[in-house]
Amino acid sequence: MIGVFAQQAERHGFKVIISTGDKDMAQLVNDNIMLENTMTNTRMDSRGVFDKFGVTPEQIVDYLALIGDSADNIPGIPKVGPKTARKWLAQYGTIDNLVASAHEITGKIGDNLRDNLQQLALSKQLATIKCDLELPYSIDDLKQQPMNVAGLKSLLSELGFTSWLKILGNTTATPAAVVSIPVADQQPKDAAETIDIIYETILTEQQLDHWLEQLEQAELFAFDTETTSLIYSKALIVGVSFAVTAGKAAYVPLAHDYPGVPDQLDRTTVLEKLRPLLENPAKAKLGQNLKYDSHVLANHGIHLRGIAHDTMLASYVLNSTATKHNMDDLAKYYLGVDTLHYEDVTGKGAKQIPFQAVSIEQAEPYAAEDADITLRLHQVLGAKLAEIPSLQQLYSSMEIPLIAVLTRIEANGVLVDTAMLAQHSMELASSINALEQQAHDLAGQSFNLGSPKQVQEILYDKQKLPVLKKTPTGQPSTDESVLQELALSYPLPKLLLDHRSLSKLKSTYTDKLPQQINDKTGRIHTSYHQAVAATGRLSSSDPNLQNIPIRSEEGRKIRQAFIAPDGYKIVAADYSQIELRIMAHLSADAGLLKAFNEGLDVHKATAAEVFSVALDQVSNDMRRSAKAINFGLIYGMSAFGLAQQLGLPRNQAQSYIDLYFSRYPGAKQYMDTIREQAKEQGYVETLFGRRLYLPEINSRNAARRQYAERTAINAPMQGTAADIIKRAMLTTDNWLLETQPDAKMIMQVHDELVFECAIDQVESCTVQIRALMASAATLSVPLIVDMGVGNNWDEAH
Structure with missing residues (x-):
């Protein structure tokens, strides 16, 4: 139909754009028809087709017929890839000419061609977009008509599209006004219910007292802050908002600053009036990303307690991948509401102003809406969580309590040695310069190692390295995966990878960490994110602590700069091989259970099983291979991937995998079972009930389906490990609060988990931390916690 309408439109004199990333559509391209890939923001005309595929649009069908396409079940000619297809079509022009000259093609590839001539015609038929369909519509029927609102509302109501019905309503809240908007409803109804939106700006003591009475009487209220900065450690309050019932909210401006700004209530006075409510643990509060608001209030000496609900976390626990978990996306996804965005009131880019410079008239609908939408989201998400008790339990007993724990960890911060970082930065600069010189020598000329275009010219035009992958624009790729594969055979790609790695460490850590030290505390305060990683793991930013390498000398030097203050030591507690232990528990494989329960070196034990040797006969290479198999299989690694990692032929890697599964049949059975469960129910679960939905698990696209299958195998292990360390954080934090040791x-x-501990309490803290972490979950194998103590993070690891 796309082909039919594209050609019809062309005949009517239109210039046509087909929005697609599908290579099959390239056969439709001509002077009047082009393709646009919105994922890469690129357009492809006839010249673009040739640049990408090496053939003209008229030759695309023949090209696809020769190379085949497993996703579309086009058989093609065995062993014929893009390079051979381009060569033949450049020489013969068409498949028909190629077939007529098939006897001229020599070698095994010629035999393959002649043996498959009959299916070549079928391949061409399958690759051809049929543009002569007789459709009951013409291009004239597709012209946009004025909206039939009454008919559309009737149809949407009949079909239960309540979110689209809401879009037809008025969803814009106006300052100091009442408007009717549809209420969020997940059940089809004959018509959308409406509520009155009433937003109020509080500028007098009388208004504030009236609202304080409502907050006191409410079982739950939504609370939000507007601030001077997105960096929690620097942010100060510009205003606060709250809501107690859907559609009704108030904004209290406290520190707006611009010419002609009206009188506002005193910030200190208002915060003191709010303090008893905000610090009362029995008074339930609701918010969106309340960890941030907790920090901001702490900057004003108020310690937020009584966090009962967080809509960001409710959405994340409910379905970590259905949508992003910021308020604007959640409002659109669950309520069908287009909210006012931050940029709508502050502007964008160089013209953006701080929130304190936004007029109160503009700030009110934005800020009050935040509290109102948060409350309405809670009503929807709370009902959904209540339908799944395991998720409700995870949300209320793990994710919500963790907010306070992470707030304390972030506030504690970590001390860094800036002199050591400066020294390491100089050393990295020297190493980077040396690598640049070596690369120039290998290339025979100077070039910019950070320029993909120049690297591309050196690798492919000058050194004639094989092109393993192309960019969306048809250029040879220089991304990391390509360089890693090329580095197995060529020295220059290896140098480029080393250069990239050191440059990233220098720019991200040794140069940047000193700039991230807080002026008041003298420490670095990272931000932990609960609602980013799909499997439940925490992530961090500014700085990202998760990405500091531990195996390289350069990475360890960065960790050495994370130091303990005088009189203290760094104590690091690390779960040993936790995901493999979870694998043993989930699979109940006798061999894996035996290895862990007897305290064996599991990689050595695996090597002994796979290579059929005694434990004392296992060599270092055998153990290395077994370790790659152990970790590779829980991440769904294929024989090809294992072969690449170990530098082995693919058939040998496959034999290792086969031997592994023959020795550990429970592991293979678990993997097969979890894949089938995922296909049947559409999700997998951790031991604690966390779900990861896999919408592609039954996809007809093989690559997407296989990725989902690998995720189905790994997610229960990685997610359970994430849940376990969160449980350990909760119990350890509780111990720190109750017993008050000189540690944090x-x-x-x-x-x-990493701690600072007074030197005279290191021994007792180590014993207690190990015991708490080891008891965070009960598995059929022991949870082992490796402890380390040192003057810096590297020493303690």
């Missing part, structure tokens, strides 16, 4: 939790990285 300062970092969480992957499967590791």
